Amino acid sequence: MxxxxxxxxxxxxxxxxxxxxxxxxxxxxxxGPFLWAFSASLKTRAELYATPITYIPAxxxxxxxxEAWTSRLTPFSRFFAxxxxxxxxxxxxxxxxxxxxxxxLARFRFIGKNTLMLVFLATQMFPAVLLIAPLLxxxxxxxxxxxxxxxxxxxxxxxxxxxxxxLVGYFESIPRELEESAMIDGSGRFGAMLRIIVPLAxxxxxxxAIFAFVSSWSELLFATTxxxxxxxxxxxxxxxxxxxxxxxxxGQLSAGVMISTVPVAILFTFLQKHLxxxxxxxxxxx
Amino acid sequence: xxxxxxxxMPAPRAFLSRAARETLSNYAYLxxxxxxxxxxxxxxxxxxxxxxxxxxxxSRPQDYHFxxxxxxxRMIHDPTFWLTLKNSLVWxxxxxxxxxxxxxxxxxxxxxxxxxxxxxxxxNLLPWxxxxxxxxxxxxxxxxxxxxxxxxxxxxxxxLRVPIAWLSDPTFAMAGVIFAxxxxxxxxxxxxxxxxxxxxxDEVYEAATVDGASVTQRFWHVTLPxxxxxxxxxxxxxxxxxxxxxxxxxxxxxxxxxxxxxxxSSYTLLTAYTDLDFGYAATLSVILLVIMLVFTAFYLKFxxxxxxxxx
Numbered sequence: 001m002x003x004x005x006x007x008x009x010x011x012x013x014x015x016x017x018x019x020x021x022x023x024x025x026x027x028x029x030x031x032g033p034f035l036w037a038f039s040a041s042l043k044t045r046a047e048l049y050a051t052p053i054t055y056i057p058a059x060x061x062x063x064x065x066x067e068a069w070t071s072r073l074t075p076f077s078r079f080f081a082x083x084x085x086x087x088x089x090x091x092x093x094x095x096x097x098x099x100x101x102x103x104x105l106a107r108f109r110f111i112g113k114n115t116l117m118l119v120f121l122a123t124q125m126f127p128a129v130l131l132i133a134p135l136l137x138x139x140x141x142x143x144x145x146x147x148x149x150x151x152x153x154x155x156x157x158x159x160x161x162x163x164x165x166x167l168v169g170y171f172e173s174i175p176r177e178l179e180e181s182a183m184i185d186g187s188g189r190f191g192a193m194l195r196i197i198v199p200l201a202x203x204x205x206x207x208x209a210i211f212a213f214v215s216s217w218s219e220l221l222f223a224t225t226x227x228x229x230x231x232x233x234x235x236x237x238x239x240x241x242x243x244x245x246x247x248x249x250x251g252q253l254s255a256g257v258m259i260s261t262v263p264v265a266i267l268f269t270f271l272q273k274h275l276x277x278x279x280x281x282x283x284x285x286x
Numbered sequence: 287x288x289x290x291x292x293x294x295m296p297a298p299r300a301f302l303s304r305a306a307r308e309t310l311s312n313y314a315y316l317x318x319x320x321x322x323x324x325x326x327x328x329x330x331x332x333x334x335x336x337x338x339x340x341x342x343x344x345s346r347p348q349d350y351h352f353x354x355x356x357x358x359x360r361m362i363h364d365p366t367f368w369l370t371l372k373n374s375l376v377w378x379x380x381x382x383x384x385x386x387x388x389x390x391x392x393x394x395x396x397x398x399x400x401x402x403x404x405x406x407x408x409x410n411l412l413p414w415x416x417x418x419x420x421x422x423x424x425x426x427x428x429x430x431x432x433x434x435x436x437x438x439x440x441x442x443x444x445x446l447r448v449p450i451a452w453l454s455d456p457t458f459a460m461a462g463v464i465f466a467x468x469x470x471x472x473x474x475x476x477x478x479x480x481x482x483x484x485x486x487x488d489e490v491y492e493a494a495t496v497d498g499a500s501v502t503q504r505f506w507h508v509t510l511p512x513x514x515x516x517x518x519x520x521x522x523x524x525x526x527x528x529x530x531x532x533x534x535x536x537x538x539x540x541x542x543x544x545x546x547x548x549x550x551s552s553y554t555l556l557t558a559y560t561d562l563d564f565g566y567a568a569t570l571s572v573i574l575l576v577i578m579l580v581f582t583a584f585y586l587k588f589x590x591x592x593x594x595x596x597x
Contacts, residue, residue: 033413
């Protein structure tokens with residue numbers, strides 16, 4: 001290993017003090033805004049607007065969380081349930097749709113297959129604002145404004161292309177012989193896919209699932225545009241609504257921020273290995 | 287479907303040949319994805335092009351009529367449009383270049399071996415996973431002139447005497463939104479470059495060290511060239527994403543003050559969302575799409591060049 005030849009003075013400096021200083025500064029910068037929001041969410045109203053400002057709450061209280069969660073004007077309990085439902089359904093449906101399409105693109109010969117792959121890739125480069133006006137009039141015409149369906153269908157526009165693209169790579173890395181032998185043993189192609197390929201591709205499917213969930217959870221523009229009643233808002237749309245409502249209540253807003261952040265942060269902490277592998281695999285290939 | 291067909295028609299020759307039936311069932315796997323993308327991407331894009339040819343302000347339905355390329359002419363004569371295009375360039379250039387440099391440094395730090403590396407990585411990647419609206423609101427709070435910590439810290443260390451309202455000051459607003467965007471985007475480059483660094487085999491470094499290469503020489507002559515493909519892909523992806531990204535500006539400044547932070551995608555969004563001018567918003571979005579397609583075409587041509595050089 002190169003580390004054993006530490007004759008290089010610069011190398012020792014880089015490995016020691018520079019590394020540690022860099023790590024501390026970087027981590028503080030990354031975590032600072034979270035810590036501030038967390039601290040603010042625990043402050044009393046008086047402390048939030050006191051000068052000079054405090055960094056650690058003098059009398060930590062969960063009052064802001066209780067108020068945000070039960071508020072009638074901005075019911076975060078309802079927003080949370082909406083986000084959870086929309087993201088979960090989007091995730092499950094995306095997996096089913098993309099597994100099927102990804103499998104087909106990885107295994108079958110099609111006329112225009114390369115063009116189709118290019119379409120899936122190009123779709124990811126389209127601006128979301130391009131879809132707002134036409135989708136709004138489309139959902140309006142179909143009577144889907146203020147429904148979960150409008151949000152879930154709209155989310156497909158960004159979850160499906162990316163996850164198909166990711167899964168094609170995963171399926172291609174699994175040898176064909178595996179499901180061919182299962183098909184000789186009497187399973188149909190579909191059964192072979194479900195029983196042989198899907199379990200083997202589980203890490204890839206998990207990555208696409210997390211991606212679909214997290215990106216739906218964060219989605220703002222569709223959720224803001226396609227819902228109008230408070231009870232249909234997701235966390236992102238609800239937060240924006242709250243910030244624009246009246247004089248900004250930083251305490252409740254910070255509590256709302258933490259409520260919106262913690263679930264995806266936990267999900268990410270436990271599943272980041274899969275997600276990062278899936279995200280970078282595509283770039284490494286290209 | 288196949289089974290039904292063979293039961294219903296016991297004739298020696300099926301309606302469709304075996305190969306044709308197989309092709310059909312193969313396409314069936316693609317059907318759900320095709321329906322999804324047709325309904326939520328392809329049809330809406332065609333619809334957007336169609337909308338861009340009409341005078342269509344939702345609050346004035348009686349004025350709805352075909353105006354051909356009228357919206358496009360309006361755009362050419364719209365000084366705000368050209369301003370937003372210039373702002374988009376500033377926004378993309380500074381966001382992506384600073385994210386790249388800091389993300390690269392972060393990847394080098396997190397690639398070193400130390401105790402607690404996995405935990406440290408998780409903490410540093412978190413800004414990337416959280417909702418955009420959260421990023422926008424938290425940074426709005428951080429910048430807040432009276433109760434925000436940025437002004438407070440700058441005053442405590444003596445860099446500022448009077449607090450600055452960063453986001454409502456035309457001089458600082460763009461820097462303010464870019465800085466928030468940088469914070470959220472650094473992890474993307476860190477993840478990509480970290481993956482690239484880990485794919486470089488140790489033997490390459492060992493060989494370079496045996497040949498007497500110093501740590502800086504190894505960086506310039508081994509690490510950078512081997513990372514080049516992933517750097518190109520990551521940067522291009524990020525440029526496209528940043529150019530299209532409207533959420534943060536929408537949340538933090540709505541393009542203000544006086545359009546100082548208005549980029550083309552947020553201008554498009556606000557034209558639809560606030561002005562309810564769907565015809566003009568569709569026109570702007572079609573132009574956004576064209577810009578992205580041209581950029582992508584150049585990129586694909588360029589990377590083919592890269593491949594033929596390195597291969």
